Amino acid sequence: KNEHKDVIFLDDNYANIKLDGISFFKINFSEINIYYIIKTLFHFFSFNEKKINFKDLYYKNLFNSFTPKLAVGHDLNGRAFYCNKICPKILTLTYQLGVIWEHEIEEFKERFKNYRCDYYYVYDNMHKDIFSQFIKTEFVISGSIKNNEIKLLNEKNNHDITYISEFRGTSESERKSLECQSYVLKLLDQYCERKKINFHVALNSKRLDKKFKIDFNEEIKFIKKFSKNCVINNLSSYELATQSKITVCMNSNLGYELFARKKRVLFLNLNRAFTGDKRQCLYDSEINSDF
Numbered sequence: 001k002n003e004h005k006d007v008i009f010l011d012d013n014y015a016n017i018k019l020d021g022i023s024f025f026k027i028n029f030s031e032i033n034i035y036y037i038i039k040t041l042f043h044f045f046s047f048n049e050k051k052i053n054f055k056d057l058y059y060k061n062l063f064n065s066f067t068p069k070l071a072v073g074h075d076l077n078g079r080a081f082y083c084n085k086i087c088p089k090i091l092t093l094t095y096q097l098g099v100i101w102e103h104e105i106e107e108f109k110e111r112f113k114n115y116r117c118d119y120y121y122v123y124d125n126m127h128k129d130i131f132s133q134f135i136k137t138e139f140v141i142s143g144s145i146k147n148n149e150i151k152l153l154n155e156k157n158n159h160d161i162t163y164i165s166e167f168r169g170t171s172e173s174e175r176k177s178l179e180c181q182s183y184v185l186k187l188l189d190q191y192c193e194r195k196k197i198n199f200h201v202a203l204n205s206k207r208l209d210k211k212f213k214i215d216f217n218e219e220i221k222f223i224k225k226f227s228k229n230c231v232i233n234n235l236s237s238y239e240l241a242t243q244s245k246i247t248v249c250m251n252s253n254l255g256y257e258l259f260a261r262k263k264r265v266l267f268l269n270l271n272r273a274f275t276g277d278k279r280q281c282l283y284d285s286e287i288n289s290d291f
Helices: 034-046 054-065 079-086 102-112 125-130 143-147 170-197 216-226 236-240 253-260 271-275
Strands: 007-009 024-026 070-074 090-093 115-123 133-140 159-164 199-202 246-251 265-267
Touching: 007 102, 024 159, 034 054, 054 079, 070 079, 079 090, 102 125, 115 125, 125 133, 143 253, 159 170, 159 236, 170 216, 199 236, 199 246, 236 246, 236 253, 246 253, 253 265
Parallel strands: 007 024, 007 070, 070 090, 090 115, 115 133, 159 199, 159 246, 246 265
Antiparallel strands: none
């Protein structure tokens, strides 16, 4: 049985938000709470006049069991929106997880049509204008919550170049992306060969949210296939990038977060040149200082 917590986190600890002097609990959605499963079974067959489905009833019991004042989630999984729907008495806060691309606007409209939450923390006014078309909430311009929560002590330029890997596997669906990535790796390798320097790689597989989704050894094998001047170490992507004179990426959200930290970032969006893909990030045509 759960004890009272002021805040429940529904975001899989993605932003690692730190709260001092406030009780909180980070719900693990990969686990099932047996106590509330049994409680839900009893309610489902005995006191379910509104005919709530079993899943909604379970999470309603689970969320309310903490008697929280606030539930926090991000917009990729939409759990704070979901909490607002099944537990309207709990104050809900959603924060923006990543930069939205032009082709994703219609997808977001369809997915979040008529969704509600009490507060939506977004990157900037551009995203506020987009989301306000179909989400009912009070918007707060906050920048990236995840980026703001990361405190880095050493920001000296100890490295020349950091490349942000966007490796997501070697399946057929990733073929075009892999072509672009291999081209960038070759360019960096040739440049470093001429300058007699190395470049560091911020591995995608080492990010907490990708740890069990991307094969570490497969990513290393791919990178080393196209570069002999790369260096791979145990520093996090943020630590590597903030200690470099310049960071190189294609479309990584981390690149925009570093740009917001006033770091030098070279974006090489080669999808259009390589594949004819006309999709583009909205920041390609608009520089937004709020982010």
